[in-house]
Amino acid sequence: MRADELAARTREFLSAYDPATDFLRARFDAGLAWVHYPRGLGGLDLPRALQPVVDEVLAAAGAPDNDPLRITVGLGMAAPTILRHGTDEQRRRWLRPLWTGEELWCQLFSEPGAGSDLASLTTRAVRHGDDWLVSGQKVWTSTAHEARWAILLARTDPAAPKHDGLTFFACDMTAPGVDVRPLRQLTGEAEFNEVFLDEVRIPDADRIGGIGQGWQVARTTLMNERVAIGGAPVPREHGMIGIVARAWRERPSVRTAGARDELMRLWVAAEAARLSARRLGEQLAAGQPGAEGSAVKYAFALLNQEISGFGLELLGEEGLRYDDWTMRRPPAVDWALRTPGYRYLRARANSIEGGTSEILCNIIAERVLGLPREVTG
């Protein structure tokens, strides 16, 4: 047996007897997955703020985690939606493998003609007995190529006003008629995809929420998405500002008077955003995220973009180089491990994905400040 064959065999063995998965399942069943979830669904009905207590003990013991970066769509969007709008049966079926990372989720919302105006989407779901037949095109679907399930928004009643004709489903990504094609992005690789749905059969049992209630359900998803992006509690100098601050401390050659002013301006902005995200987290401990989540995501996008742009210029010659342009399908991206050029480029999407910054400002203006709407519908 050759070495590569032996390695393949070992990997196969490992996937059948993955020690981490057994541990994660047991952790879920013990209610230590997400303590603010109900008992029996990975939680203990405790305040969300207590989760770090669990995480710290487990991390100190070197216990495996569920690689949250890899399963952000499931954790941040699908799970809260299923918890809030799913049936008991759906929660029991989906939440555990979602949390352990055994089943990845993706989000089939955006379409070529429906991005910011998501409610105008045209993917159709037509009732056939106990099933729905779904046809249409979705786009920019992150991790669709790895996902087992998708949260899907489709139009079930074209005659109804646009927000009232939508229904929310869980779509089995292995079902016949689901065609996933990679879409290369400006960083060179393809995290996202085009997804073509051709008469995909979805059992009515996989509908989440009522028929025609899709928009209300999707709002839960979107508000949680915005909190998921940039809302996690983090220590000071975490993330992008930490990377730049480290470069500044370690490399005297990058320092100039002007750049120091800029660094400190960004440091202050980052710390203000961090504290306000933490404050939002405290507000959220009990209830569901509201429009305030939009502010956190808006600030996160702006900061990530400014800091990564500054960090790239700061490095001068090194900033002129890139690591790898080949088209790849990376697993979850750890920004810290990539070049400053990658961070700069990838951050451009932060103000587009999960609702553009312009749309978030509209939400703040209209739902928080109560200003008259620019568009109706």
Next chain:
Amino acid sequence: MTALLYTETEEDLRATVRKVLTGRSPWQAVLARIDGGEPYDAGLWHTLAAEIGCAGLPVPAGRGGAGAGWREAAVVAEELGRSVAPVPYLGCAQAVAALLACDDTELLRRLSDGDLVATLAVPLSTPLGAAPPAGALSPTVRADGDTLTGTVTSVLDALPADVLIVPAGGSLWQVAAADARITAVTSLDQTRPLADISFDAAPAVRLATGAPAGRAWTAARTAGAVLLAAEQLGIADRCLETTVAYVKQRHQFGRPIGSFQAVKHRLAQLWVQITQARAVARHAAGCLTTGDPDTPVAAHLAQAHCADVAVRAAQDCVQLHGGIGFTWEHPAHLYLKRAKSDAIAFGTPARHRDALAALLHLPGPG
């Protein structure tokens, strides 16, 4: 005072160059060249340099050039910025500026004819005004008699170059590219791939030494920075144009997205900045043409301003295109990467602001 408007001759030149670039180097062609691993377009460069005479614009007729000036050269740079065409214009222009300040050489004539490609062997990120010659012009290359040994990293237009102009040991040298080892670098801006160069006792011809070498160096660097500002103006202009066209046509919420005030204001502000960038870039090109004493200030000012405007325009272009703007198959990224690399080239805006403060006697504390 420099004239800030374009002359009729300049507009004619622009039209000629634009026609060639839109016909021969649309963004799809640029992207295809990148994907094919052969970004530089030698045929296009031949048309621009040899047939239209773009390479020799600032060279007097008596020395083999077109006898125009840096203002015209800047118009070409604008058009090249608009098209992000991968041609060695900036490298050649710096070489021309250096050679104009040296004794007459055959090299200048051949460069003006578009016969040869040359570039200045210096890291693209080297700040304008950094370390003029006296002593070691380039700390990483050593001159032994008539040979050079050492390395220079991240050099612009070295890949297609026939000749390298190398600062070393207080002199400027001419080295045949064939006598150096030139290695492509994975560059942020794929439309302008950089290269690392190493010399191992490479035979070199001395072009200038001492104060004249210093003048040639400064002339080359200043001309490069001024043309880069024009290029940045072109990038910004094209990004604005593309974005305006898109927001008129893309509908969301039953309306063109360009009808939303957030979008309108963003583009209106960008237009204001570009208008200023044009004035600033024109002033710099004018100064360079006439040898105006304001040239150092004008060059740093142009870089401090135009670099940020180009970056902002490219970023806005991505943002206002939404998800499509983030894809490989859309041209926005070509402009974004060029604009951001250009902001590092010749020093970042922050460094230009520091340099301006010194030139303007605005000292820091203490």
